[in-house]
Ligand SMILES: Nc1ncnc2c1ncn2[C@@H]1O[C@H](COP(=O)(O)OP(=O)(O)OP(=O)(O)O)[C@@H](O)[C@H]1O
């Protein structure tokens with residue numbers, strides 16, 4: 020009890036001593052904490068942007084439906100060049116999708132499509148749009164893609180069977196070709212073929228950098244209509260909607276079926292990718308973590324540079340105050356009290372750097388949000404916590420040696436120091 | 438060898454009137470302190486013996502370099518001997534751990550330095566409070582006790598002055614208040630008047646007289662005979678050994694010898 024009170028009295032004393040020293044040496048202190056300050060700003064900045072970026076990816080992916088399963092021969096999130104055995108994978112067939120619809124009980128709806136990504140031009144009278152995605156899909160795609168018709172309607176089963184030249188255009192296409200009028204029942208030209216617009220869809224969420232959602236630049240025609248013009252295309256992608264609550268089972272059924280149909284041996288990996296909203300977010304998170312690792316290294320470097328500065332200034336402080344340390348020891352300061360005194364000073368120094376960094380980081384992020392409103396920045400709590408804990412840790416780690424040095428001083432020799 | 442201080446007829450009355458019945462407060466036997474300077478050894482103390490009883494007022498004299506400061510630092514637990522035995526208040530000091538030594542320096546001994554050693558940035562009051570901080574005393578009680586100690590040295594009106602705003606004698610009185618504030622049994626002063634003129638020195642000697650009359654045990658190192666004459670006992674050191682140890686039959690009373 021008594022020693023607890025003593026500890027408390029000393030903590031008070033040491034904090035007020037440290038504050039006094041910090042204030043007396045404002046300029047020196049400021050230079051010292053610069054490294055920690057920069058480290059904290061790196062952490063806050065990267066964490067904020069990354070967190071906002073991830074949040075918008077999550078929003079976007081989830082808009083497509085959390086119950087959806089995406090099947091394609093290549094990975095969805097690609098980092099760097101793919102290895103040869105992946106590039107050599109065979110495409111998925113239309114029959115694969117049909118088989119899934121027939122043989123997988125947990126799958127509710129199947130959409131299978133083909134798409135041209137590059138070099139497409141769409142025209143209507145004087146207006147023109149470069150690079151929309153031209154896609155052939157079954158009527159069920161309306162449900163699977165979670166599109167909302169804004170005007171007109173989706174194409175029907177019979178239009179699909181009769182290979183009717185009709186199309187449903189997404190928001191950006193509508194904007195580009197029909198700035199002033201309704202697109203419904205107008206005839207547009209897509210890569211030299213004419214289609215009648217029967218419907219247009221609502222705008223989707225913007226991407227993480229405010230860029231348009233890719234799905235807003237899609238022109239959809241019935242699958243068989245698409246095949247009529249591109250009979251040789253065969254690189255299918257399949258989108259499925261699982262029955263409610265049966266997502267995992269559906270993934271399992273689809274995977275097993277496709278392994279059998281594609282002749283994958285029991286000891287080989289899948290030669291196709293099956294993704295869900297969650298798995299897409301997970302693969303995106305790998306990128307997030309890679310970036311976080313880089314941030315961690317950068318901020319650690321800044322923290323270490325700052326820490327060496329702190330150690331240096333603390334050694335100066337200890338030397339300057341050798342006589343004072345001698346006196347304190349001679350009137351009853353224990354080793355632990357002196358260690359605590361200088362650790363408090365070091366931690367206050369780096370902690371102040373950390374707090375200043377957090378404040379400026381917050382201001383910078385708010386400023387960034389003003390300049391680039393579409394850039395999703397949201398400082399996560401863990402970013403602030405990491406930055407603060409990091410700066411305090413720097414104080415403890417790099418203040419320890421000078422503090423120990425001070426505590427080990429011989430009282431007589433220290434008193435005699437000039 | 439050591440005369441009993443209580444046998445001195447001129448000893449002021451104190452609450453501890455019969456210290457001779459007790460074991461000595463300070464009991465030093467064959468104490469050595471050797472400094473190694475490269476290849477050569479300097480023996481600052483070479484077998485010192487000294488016993489001091491509770492309530493004594495002892496002056497330590499001797500030529501420069503004879504080991505007075507070394508002895509005081511050892512008595513004050515600021516330094517450790519190379520060899521020998523030092524028993525303080527019944528405890529063998531060399532057996533004590535660092536924290537316990539710090540506690541003794543804090544609670545049982547008040548040390549007054551020739552150069553005052555006040556913290557320049559702290560006020561007189563804060564300087565006096567310092568030992569109480571390491572004693573773990575809460576702020577309000579600390580302040581009260583520090584003011585009391587300052588009143589004892591008649592400097593309460595200068596409580597908020599910094600050392601640079603005080604005269605040398607006032608600084609030394611602040612340092613004495615700091616040494617007294619934890620109410621230690623022993624007051625050690627190494628040439629407390631060495632940096633002061635004779636009038637100011639007398640102020641300090643009056644103070645010591647009063648403290649002695651209150652029952653404090655006082656050891657003062659000094660070069661000056663008229664300062665030593667205030668004590669009840671004079672111990673002379675030469676070459677690290679006790680050369681003489683004599684009772685003062687008629688000590689000067691500083692309070693009655695105003696110039
Ligand atoms: N830290 C040290 N290293 C080496 N030698 C020392 C040290 N301290 C003291 N000495 C030596 O020990 C001897 C005694 O020194 P001490 O300071 O005790 O003398 P003193 O009696 O107090 O002298 P003064 O009256 O000048 O203060 C001296 O010869 C001195 O040179």
Ligand SMILES: [Mg+2]
Pocket residue numbers: 505506507627
């Ligand atoms: Mg000396």
